[in-house]
Amino acid sequence: MTGITEYLILGAILFALGLVGFLSRRNLIVIFLSTELMFQGVVINAVAYARLHHHLQGQAFALFLLAIAAVEAGLALGMIVMLYKRKGTLDAEAWSVMRG
Amino acid sequence: MDIETLKLCGIVILLAPLAGAILAGALGSVLRGRTHWMAILGVGAAFAASIVIFIQVHGAHGEDVVASIPLYDWIANGTPSVFRFELLIDPLTSLMLLTVTGIALLVVIYSVGYMREHGKPERGYERFFAYLSLFVFAMCVLVLGGNFLLLYMGWEAVGLCSYLLIGFYYQRPAAAAAAKKAFLVNRVGDFGFGLAILLIYLTFGTLEYQPVFELVRQGITGDGFAVSQGTITAIALLLLCGACGKSAQLPLHVWLPDAMEGPSPVSALIHAATMVTAGVYMMARCGAIFSSSVTAMTVVAGIGAATALFAATIALVQTDMKRILAYSTISQLGYMVLGVGVYAADSAIFHLFTHAFFKALLFLGAGSVMHAMGGIIDLRRFGGLRRVLPWTFVTFVVGSLALAGFPMFSGFFSKDEIIHHALIAHPLLGAIGLLTALLTAFYTFRMVFLAFAGEERIPDGVHPHESGVWMLAPLCVLSIGAIGAGYLGIEATGRGLHEFLKPVFATTFVTNMPAYDVHAGHGFWAEYGLMAFSGGLAIIGILAAYVIYVQQQWFAGLTKTTFPQIYWTLWNKWHVDEAYDAVLVKPMRKGGKVCVGLDDYLIDGLLWFITAIPRGLGYLLRTMQSGLMQGYALSMVAGMAIIIVLVFWS
Numbered sequence: 001m002t003g004i005t006e007y008l009i010l011g012a013i014l015f016a017l018g019l020v021g022f023l024s025r026r027n028l029i030v031i032f033l034s035t036e037l038m039f040q041g042v043v044i045n046a047v048a049y050a051r052l053h054h055h056l057q058g059q060a061f062a063l064f065l066l067a068i069a070a071v072e073a074g075l076a077l078g079m080i081v082m083l084y085k086r087k088g089t090l091d092a093e094a095w096s097v098m099r100g
Numbered sequence: 101m102d103i104e105t106l107k108l109c110g111i112v113i114l115l116a117p118l119a120g121a122i123l124a125g126a127l128g129s130v131l132r133g134r135t136h137w138m139a140i141l142g143v144g145a146a147f148a149a150s151i152v153i154f155i156q157v158h159g160a161h162g163e164d165v166v167a168s169i170p171l172y173d174w175i176a177n178g179t180p181s182v183f184r185f186e187l188l189i190d191p192l193t194s195l196m197l198l199t200v201t202g203i204a205l206l207v208v209i210y211s212v213g214y215m216r217e218h219g220k221p222e223r224g225y226e227r228f229f230a231y232l233s234l235f236v237f238a239m240c241v242l243v244l245g246g247n248f249l250l251l252y253m254g255w256e257a258v259g260l261c262s263y264l265l266i267g268f269y270y271q272r273p274a275a276a277a278a279a280k281k282a283f284l285v286n287r288v289g290d291f292g293f294g295l296a297i298l299l300i301y302l303t304f305g306t307l308e309y310q311p312v313f314e315l316v317r318q319g320i321t322g323d324g325f326a327v328s329q330g331t332i333t334a335i336a337l338l339l340l341c342g343a344c345g346k347s348a349q350l351p352l353h354v355w356l357p358d359a360m361e362g363p364s365p366v367s368a369l370i371h372a373a374t375m376v377t378a379g380v381y382m383m384a385r386c387g388a389i390f391s392s393s394v395t396a397m398t399v400v401a402g403i404g405a406a407t408a409l410f411a412a413t414i415a416l417v418q419t420d421m422k423r424i425l426a427y428s429t430i431s432q433l434g435y436m437v438l439g440v441g442v443y444a445a446d447s448a449i450f451h452l453f454t455h456a457f458f459k460a461l462l463f464l465g466a467g468s469v470m471h472a473m474g475g476i477i478d479l480r481r482f483g484g485l486r487r488v489l490p491w492t493f494v495t496f497v498v499g500s501l502a503l504a505g506f507p508m509f510s511g512f513f514s515k516d517e518i519i520h521h522a523l524i525a526h527p528l529l530g531a532i533g534l535l536t537a538l539l540t541a542f543y544t545f546r547m548v549f550l551a552f553a554g555e556e557r558i559p560d561g562v563h564p565h566e567s568g569v570w571m572l573a574p575l576c577v578l579s580i581g582a583i584g585a586g587y588l589g590i591e592a593t594g595r596g597l598h599e600f601l602k603p604v605f606a607t608t609f610v611t612n613m614p615a616y617d618v619h620a621g622h623g624f625w626a627e628y629g630l631m632a633f634s635g636g637l638a639i640i641g642i643l644a645a646y647v648i649y650v651q652q653q654w655f656a657g658l659t660k661t662t663f664p665q666i667y668w669t670l671w672n673k674w675h676v677d678e679a680y681d682a683v684l685v686k687p688m689r690k691g692g693k694v695c696v697g698l699d700d701y702l703i704d705g706l707l708w709f710i711t712a713i714p715r716g717l718g719y720l721l722r723t724m725q726s727g728l729m730q731g732y733a734l735s736m737v738a739g740m741a742i743i744i745v746l747v748f749w750s
Contacts, residue, residue: 019737022730022733023730023733023734023737031729031730092728092729092730093728095727095729096726096727096728097727098725098727099725099726099727099728
């Protein structure tokens, strides 16, 4: 078993896609999906390194990350529902009360 | 005396009322209408322990009657000495303890009946009993303490408790103002007292009673140098300043008449057993210091006599029963201070002892009248109550006879002794004492006749009723004391009280007494003639009051119309309050306004200027905040990119 370059490239692509999506989209749900995409890029990195070093730490770590991501998804979607109820829109620009 | 027993009793006397106060306060919301048991048990235990101490001291002989009992090291400050929490038990202490706890117990019992409206506990019922119990604790610390520091602690704690109790009805502005006044006026006296204690410490290097008094007697400082007469006089006068505040002597008497804004039992407690007796006790305790300075003693006697006469004149025209009683207290305290000032401290303590009974009786009686009249205490609005309130009437008359110095009642013996000694030492002051005795009898019975004699007059809408057994029982007990307490001190019973107190004053007032013309004061005619004369004065005063206020009532209004100036001066209490207002209160209020102006414009302006700098900077920087989530995310990414570039570049 040689290099893990391919895996890392795949992770990097997922992360970059997510980042671009996060920065460019306006819809709150799509923004949230983009963060999930970045998450998966990181998880792939963790699994790839676990394979390289022949132990299970990375894999266990990946499982925890998935669990946390699921919890976070529940919370985030709940918050998005609340925000939608307030303003009737999913546009992120509707929320800018912190402007100085 | 058995030291272990005394120690145990001393601890009980201190801790039982304190525990009563804490329990009444903490469990008050649970116990509600039964809270009084905490105070009754606490003070009752202290009273029982006081009796044990009294029996122990009474049974002792010679040198053995003084016991100093250290409990623990209180403030260990290294050099030069440790302040110990120690108790001093001697005849003076034991007698004071008996008076304080005994009267307080009766007052607490009376309060159970008094602090109720339509049979239900009044608002703040549990708070009241917690304060009462705390008051007793404070007074016991003051009396039992074996050094000046404990005396000062008790002294201040008593002041605090009086503040709390006078302001008990804090919803009423008058009560809140009276409480504040009592506290502030007392602070003036306490300041002098504090200075006296500092001066004692600087001069003698210790604050324990016995060493200090021993050094004063030998006339040397703590370092062994001779102590100057001026220092002793200064200490004595500063102590007197403290006593004037607590015992309501001129010119610091103004708080006591206002103190009746508190509930009547509180007045009884303050005027009879606790608080005002503290000053007299302190002067008797510090007899070594006072009696070493002839100047100070003369000032003491002068202030006492002046106060006695001054307060008696005011009491002549007042119409508020409790106010008359308050001025009579000031007047009687004047007698006690006069007694100390003429080297008759044992007579002063004797008068303190008898006064405690009849003054508590009178105040509780006035409270009973007030209770029946629905809170009204003005003599112009009721009268002829002897049939409606028979028990109150009888006990009140007994108290009044004792206060007036009617022959064979307690006040007669003790007051007569003080006047006797005053006539020997300072004939003029003795004469003032006699004049005051006449006035006392007159104003006391003016009050009695206006309230109880004549035809029945009752305010509209009031349905008077005699008080319940909780209130009448203490009145009856105190009546017995008001009649009988005087016999403890007279010649016929072997001068019991004087012999008892002798060890305390033998080395102070007695040895330091200047050589007056000894023959003047003794012999059958000097002693019994004076007795007959002052007894006669009391009877004349009472008869005059009877003639003016019962038989020839047209006479009563005559002074008001003939000498309006005198009448209104007395009615306005010699304008002392107004003078204080003009000289002290108003200028200080103006000073306060200047300070407010400075605060508003100068200090606030400066602060505004200083805070303007960060505010301006913030105004510049906050334009960077867009408020958009993705904007913040972008700057995070940019920051991350910069870090990555920096890391890989280097």
